[in-house]
Amino acid sequence: MSWKSILIIVIVFVFLSGCVSDPVVQKGKLNITSSPSSSEVYLDNQYHGTTPVTIPEVGLGSHTLEYRHSGYKSWSTTITVTPGSSNYYAALAPQTNVPVPEVIGQTITVVPTPARTAVTVQTGKKTMIIGDSNVFSGTASGTNIVLLTLYGPGIYKNGVPLVQQNVNGLGNWNYVWNPGSSVESGSYTVIVSDPWKTTSDRTEFTVIGGGVVSISPSTYSAGTGTQMTFSGQCTTGAQSVLLALYGPGLYTNGKELGPFSVTADKTWSFTVTLDSTMPTGVYTMYVYDVPKTSSGNTQFTIGYG
Numbered sequence: 537m538s539w540k541s542i543l544i545i546v547i548v549f550v551f552l553s554g555c556v557s558d559p560v561v562q563k564g565k566l567n568i569t570s571s572p573s574s575s576e577v578y579l580d581n582q583y584h585g586t587t588p589v590t591i592p593e594v595g596l597g598s599h600t601l602e603y604r605h606s607g608y609k610s611w612s613t614t615i616t617v618t619p620g621s622s623n624y625y626a627a628l629a630p631q632t633n634v635p636v637p638e639v640i641g642q643t644i645t646v647v648p649t650p651a652r653t654a655v656t657v658q659t660g661k662k663t664m665i666i667g668d669s670n671v672f673s674g675t676a677s678g679t680n681i682v683l684l685t686l687y688g689p690g691i692y693k694n695g696v697p698l699v700q701q702n703v704n705g706l707g708n709w710n711y712v713w714n715p716g717s718s719v720e721s722g723s724y725t726v727i728v729s730d731p732w733k734t735t736s737d738r739t740e741f742t743v744i745g746g747g748v749v750s751i752s753p754s755t756y757s758a759g760t761g762t763q764m765t766f767s768g769q770c771t772t773g774a775q776s777v778l779l780a781l782y783g784p785g786l787y788t789n790g791k792e793l794g795p796f797s798v799t800a801d802k803t804w805s806f807t808v809t810l811d812s813t814m815p816t817g818v819y820t821m822y823v824y825d826v827p828k829t830s831s832g833n834t835q836f837t838i839g840y841g
Contacts, residue, residue: 565592565594565620566591566617569587570627572628577589579601599615606654607735653677666717673710685726686713688724690720724740744827750769752768757836757839760810760816766821777794778792778793778794778825782819819836
């Protein structure tokens with residue numbers, strides 16, 4: 537084999553190796569702190585919580601990092617994200633109301649700056665059912681307009697500007713959010729700020745619904761005095777479930793049990809020892825999420841122990 541043939545084979549091998557190798561996509565992790573703490577953090581105008589906060593899986597290269605805190609001047613800078621973990625810290629300066637001298641003719645007149653802006657926000661419902669509306673309201677001073685931005689699951693992941701809401705003469709504002717049935721269950725954060733974004737406030741609420749609640753007994757036939765476990769799933773976004781037991785005798789009108797917490801994997805369970813005084817017969821256990829957007833049920837029989 538000639539040296540030219542060997543060279544061609546080597547070149548082809550190197551080319552093929554490059555084609556089948558997938559480049560590793562590298563990311564960076566940002567550990568962000570500030571003074572004061574609980575400052576809002578925005579990366580490329582997207583809200584990422586309050587300090588101290590860690591933002592994982594950030595693309596490499598140039599990004600805009602911004603801090604906001606009520607009563608302090610907003611602070612932003614351009615950062616370059618590199619592979620691995622990086623730490624960022626900012627000390628925000630308090631807002632001040634220093635009079636600004638203005639020259640009028642030969643007389644120096646002190647003209648006060650506008651009052652420092654301040655805004656607040658609250659939600660009408662801390663727990664909202666899919667299909668309902670929610671009212672966001674609050675106060676504002678130093679501005680006649682507030683900006684509302686909503687963060688949450690689905691289309692709200694990166695924040696959606698809702699409205700520029702007018703402030704009335706008493707310094708109050710309110711806005712009715714009516715997303716219909718398209719909104720997803722989960723945790724939401726609404727942020728209000730003045731038009732210059734020098735100050736802001738936020739509040740959180742939960743949307744539930746659009747899921748199922750299931751229940752299964754550990755046995756379908758038990759004796760009085762024995763132990764039974766009821767368990768199931770809750771995918772509506774609710775944080776707890778309620779149980780209601782119906783059966784003969786004192787259970788004709790039902791007996792409510794709970795609430796019981798829904799775990800992070802959207803499951804729940806409850807273990808009970810059956811009272812020895814419970815009548816024999818067929819019982820039905822119902823489960824509801826709180827506040828009752830969905831339900832499930834199961835039956836079991838109590839015989840003689």
